[in-house]
Amino acid sequence: xLRVLPFLLLATTVSWAFAKEAVPAxxxxxxxxxxxxxxxxxxCLVCQNQTLADSNAPLAEDLRNQVREKMRxxxxxxxxxxxxxxxxxxxxxxRPPLKLTTLLLWFGPLLLLASGFAVLLRRVxxxxxxxxxxxxxxxxxxxxxxxxxxxxxxx
Amino acid sequence: xxxxxxxxxxxxxxxALLAVxxxxxxxxxxxxxIGKPAPHFELPQLHETAKTFTEKDMLGKVWVLNVWASWCxxxxxxxxVLLDLAASGAVPLYGLNYKDKREDGLAWLKGMGDPYRxxxxxxxxxxxxxxxxxxxxxxxxxxxFGVIRYKRIGPLTREIVKDKVLPLVEELGRA
Numbered sequence: 472x473l474r475v476l477p478f479l480l481l482a483t484t485v486s487w488a489f490a491k492e493a494v495p496a497x498x499x500x501x502x503x504x505x506x507x508x509x510x511x512x513x514x515c516l517v518c519q520n521q522t523l524a525d526s527n528a529p530l531a532e533d534l535r536n537q538v539r540e541k542m543r544x545x546x547x548x549x550x551x552x553x554x555x556x557x558x559x560x561x562x563x564x565x566r567p568p569l570k571l572t573t574l575l576l577w578f579g580p581l582l583l584l585a586s587g588f589a590v591l592l593r594r595v596x597x598x599x600x601x602x603x604x605x606x607x608x609x610x611x612x613x614x615x616x617x618x619x620x621x622x623x624x625x626x
Numbered sequence: 627x628x629x630x631x632x633x634x635x636x637x638x639x640x641x642a643l644l645a646v647x648x649x650x651x652x653x654x655x656x657x658x659x660i661g662k663p664a665p666h667f668e669l670p671q672l673h674e675t676a677k678t679f680t681e682k683d684m685l686g687k688v689w690v691l692n693v694w695a696s697w698c699x700x701x702x703x704x705x706x707v708l709l710d711l712a713a714s715g716a717v718p719l720y721g722l723n724y725k726d727k728r729e730d731g732l733a734w735l736k737g738m739g740d741p742y743r744x745x746x747x748x749x750x751x752x753x754x755x756x757x758x759x760x761x762x763x764x765x766x767x768x769x770x771f772g773v774i775r776y777k778r779i780g781p782l783t784r785e786i787v788k789d790k791v792l793p794l795v796e797e798l799g800r801a
Contacts, residue, residue, distance in 0.1 A: 516760035529725070530760055533751050558758040560658040 506539045509548055513555055514563050522565065657758055657777045664691075664768050665756035672723050672731055672745040679720075679746050681772060688798045689718045690791070691766045692742070692782075693754065695726045696734040698762040704781035705738050711787055712741035717767075717795045721745035724754045724762055767791060769798045 510524035517528040523535060534555070541551050555563045567573045575582075606614075659665075668680040692708060694701045712719050721742035723731040728747060735745070748754055757766065760779075767776040776794055778786060 530751070533755060537752075537755060557658060558755060559760065560656055560758075562656075 502539065502542060505542055505548075506535060509538055509551060510535055512565055513552075514565055516559055516563065523563075657774075657779075659758055659766075659774045660777060662774060664766070664772050664774050665753070667746070667748075667753040667756065669722075669746040669748055669753060672721070672728065672735075672747045675728075675747070679744060681768070684718075684720075684768065685772050686770050687718060688770055688795050689720060689768055690795075691720050691722060691757075691768060693722045693724050693757070693759050693762050693764040694745075695724045695762050696730040697726065698724075700781040701763045702738075704763050704783075705741070707782050707784055707787060708741040709739050710784070711782075711791075716792055718743050722753065722757075723747050724759060725749065725751040765791075767794055767798070770801070 507524050511522045513523040513534075515521045515523050515526035515528055515531045515534075517530050518526050521531075523531050523538075537554075538551055541554065546554075552564070561567050561573075567576060569577055664681045666681060668678050671677045671679055690711075694704075708719065711717070719742055721744070723745045725748065728749075731745070731747070735742075746753075751759075757764070758777075763781050765776075765778040765782055766774050769775050775798060776790065778790075782791070
């Protein structure tokens with residue numbers, strides 16, 4: 472029995488841990504849906520490759536609550552985004568706005584694609600057409616023989 | 627020979643770009659608050675809960691606001707720097723106790739020394755959100771007109787205090 476005891480204890484601890492993390496059921500599913508949709512557009516600042524919707528960081532939780540509260544007060548999505556940007560900068564946006572500093576970010580890939588096409592086009596155009604070759608009568612005869620499959624016999 | 631020049635050039639440019647990228651710290655998000663008025667708050671003080679403190683109390687003075695918490699590991703590293711800064715008397719230093727338990731915050735100041743003129747108590751972190759706090763400790767230099775002039779994310783070091791904070795405080799003090 473004594474041997475099993477630690478495991479038993481451990482097992483109960485695990486269930487406590489889960490119990491603590493259980494999220495209370497949302498009072499308003501539609502609102503919750505809206506919160507999560509917007510939160511998935513915003514970056515969590517603590518764990519930078521997660522969205523605000525995915526992150527369990529305390530700050531992300533606070534910010535989700537803030538989003539929820541603002542929505543309850545009737546704020547529009549764009550108002551909430553502005554609220555976040557005013558505090559944390561464009562960095563919170565997964566879709567950065569189009570401005571002078573983000574031009575390269577937005578159009579860089581297009582630029583690379585275009586330059587790729589330009590190089591390709593130049594190469595194709597520069598390739599000289601194959602010249603007509605003069606074929607002598609004996610070469611023509613040999614070609615005909617090769618095509619007929621008689622080469623080995625001739626040798 | 628010439629046909630290698632272009633690819634080599636492109637490669638060198640790419641290496642230079644990536645080299646610069648590697649030296650940047652992605653955790654340091656440029657704050658949009660620089661040059662903007664410090665967000666308004668009115669919070670109870672940590673020591674005297676009945677009294678409040680607001681950024682308006684500091685209009686006309688250059689001051690430093692330091693966001694700290696007893697659970698914050700880097701704050702421990704930063705603390706001696708803050709004690710020295712406070713002892714130098716160069717600039718009034720105020721604390722914002724962020725998402726902490728009051729008794730923990732008080733115990734921290736008692737045990738490690740209190741560099742702050744006073745600390746305000748932001749239990750739910752709402753004021754922290756208004757100030758764009760995401761990595762405690764954070765430090766703000768606010769000028770006489772209540773405008774944020776500098777923000778440091780992460781612990782202050784002696785170098786930063788000497789090279790950035792103090793020169794800025796002196797400059798703002800003259801203005």
